[in-house]
Amino acid sequence: MQITVTRRGLRNTVLALSMLALAGCSMFSNKNPRYDPVPLTEYAAGVSANVAWSVSIGSGGSFGFVPVLVGDSVYAAAPNGAVSKVDLASGRVQWRGDAKTDLTAGVGSDGGTTAVAAADGTVVAFDDSGTEKWRAKATSAVNIPPAVGAGVVVVRSSDYRIQAFDAATGEPRWNIQRPGPALALKTNMQMIIVDGMLISGLPNGRMMAINASNGSVQWEGTISVSQGATDLERISDVVGTPQIQGPLLCGVAYQGRAVCFDVSQGGRPVWEQNFSSNTGMATDIQQAYIADQRDVVHAFALADGHEVWKQDGLRNRRLSAPAVVPQAVAFGDFEGYVHFLSRTDGKLLGRVKVGGDAITSPLLATDRGVLVQTGNGNLVLVGVN
Template sequence: MTSLLRAAVSRPSSRRVARALVAGTCLGVLAGCSLFSKENKHPPTELKPVSATLSVKQAWKADVGKSGAYVMAPMAAGNNVYVSARNGTVLALEGNTGRTVWKAKTDIDLTSGPGSDGSVTSVAGEKGAVYAFDSSGKQIWKKQVNGEVLSAPLVGNGLVVVRTTDTRVIGLDAQTGERRWIYQRSQTPLNLRAAMGMVFAGDGIITGFPGGKIGVLAPANGVLRWESTVSYPKGVSEIERLNDVTGVPVIYGRQVCATTFQGRVSCLELANGQPQWGKDFSSPTGLAQDDTSLFASDETSTVFAFDRQNGNERWKNDQLRYRGLGAPLALGRSIVMGDFEGFVHFLSRDDGQIVARMKTDGSAISAAPVVAGETLIVQTRDGDVYGFVPN
């Protein structure tokens, strides 16, 4: 079973603590753990028939390969979607048709999904290998960053930015792979072994850190412009104080919002990190947003909507409890997320009611869906990629 935690200390007691948490509590971030083992005290809620008020049809299906013990999240850029598999396969697919635009194969197994700006596509593999491909799928470089990479590379502004599980963030030249800068921070005693997303915001790179922190790096040199706190650790033991930013921070106007495991959901000023509001909350998968609300599921797979101006709860839906919901996406009037059995659920963003449901191949959907062109795209653990069109 793949560990969800990375211990940054060598004390035997810490190793026992980490093993105990992995054995007893699985957050569903990585596929190596099962949320629904025979010993689980909380069986998944049985699905009830949906009186669909939203029409959704399957437009196409493609296969890329299994994810293994990693979250291979699809990436949309323009009208294409980019997907990868554990076995090293990387595909660019046309969003509206599922047609293969190009296909590439790395020489070692992969540990991350792809990042792309449409011109350069990058993935990470075992032992910190980072690959880049051009717009035709030709490999243009391969570099080593000497650390495990679980997060999809962030590609844009002439950079491929990767982060390792030992908390380094590295800026590589998008055309040559040469290192431009590196940002290093001290490690926390214990952190989630999971992908932490990054996003460009103007001339900055927004990223979450272990310990409930969020910060902005300068793309030119990797200098930390500001750092702020989403949530503070609580409790006495290392497990109780585990408090990492999860998912990708979301940007809207002058506001950046993020959520943590065992912490809070919070919004801050984008310019300087000044806190706007925070609310106790714990999510293993991160946030989605629209212009008025933030959406997230907690550890029980109860889905919440929060007012983005003040954090007030707008609604919650507990009809999918313990179904191992993946990361959410806000799409039109719906919130979309997959579950551990490969169902794709569409919830009304107004009141949280389930308005449609689609079935895939029966394997988990952990990563957030994406939109390419007019098509909603999800990728399953077993490697099937589906294109859906909501009407």
């Protein structure tokens, strides 16, 4: 996956310079064949995967968009401002909303309030009929999906501020700001609300647990510490979605580490591995699954962090963040394929093409299969047997 680097202040100039720098050492440069995506190979099929349904939810795709499952309904948004609620079983659109502005992030939903965000920091909330409830303004651009729950809508803006708005009225409730690095990634990142606690990774390599109702910080832990002589070398953002399995809270950083903390013992680190991921991890009760910068997939034991297996058959295919289903662990790629790997040993078990250009949104596991938001604004359910 290609990564866009952004900077606070002089944003456009530095963005252009950063992209030129990255282009010179691109993992997909034709000047060095070892960075080319590996071709698809034959494999012994171990699962059957098929498109159960596909529906258009708008147009476009980007890192800040990921579907949300609440009960039997899927909430999703697209960069052109379209917001939808879709029945998981059939793919039938239950309602459509319009934010009336281009979006940079969405969605967050608890089933009662569904929120999206725009480049200028505008946060738009809808009720569960698709009618706009309110608009509010964050302090700067929002590029990761809002988190909704515990009576609040929470966004993290590009000035490294976490802000909460009342879910019913849109009135500001609290905000927290931490010092941020000179450069930060624009890639897949998500916040979650669990048992009234907001869990968020940060661009400074740290993870926070915040009381969602009042904004009091309950815990901070270090995933990674910046190293290197240049701003590019010192990027150490926590990426993907925080993972919770029993007492463990796990995360991974770019140019950093994968770490699991034990929240029942004050958040002490249980294990850590030097690692660099562009997209984040997924977990089940036994293992964490993560693709590294070269799209080599690794499985680590949750108990002690030892490496169980790795799979390089998808190297340089710009993999999405994964999803774990009973039959396999799934990754999307830059050609619109969804690949299924054995959770036991990493062997390739199946693949299906869903189309729609590169899959940049994280995959979402459901009890009916894997939800995929494609690069051209489709929402697809892939059934797995």
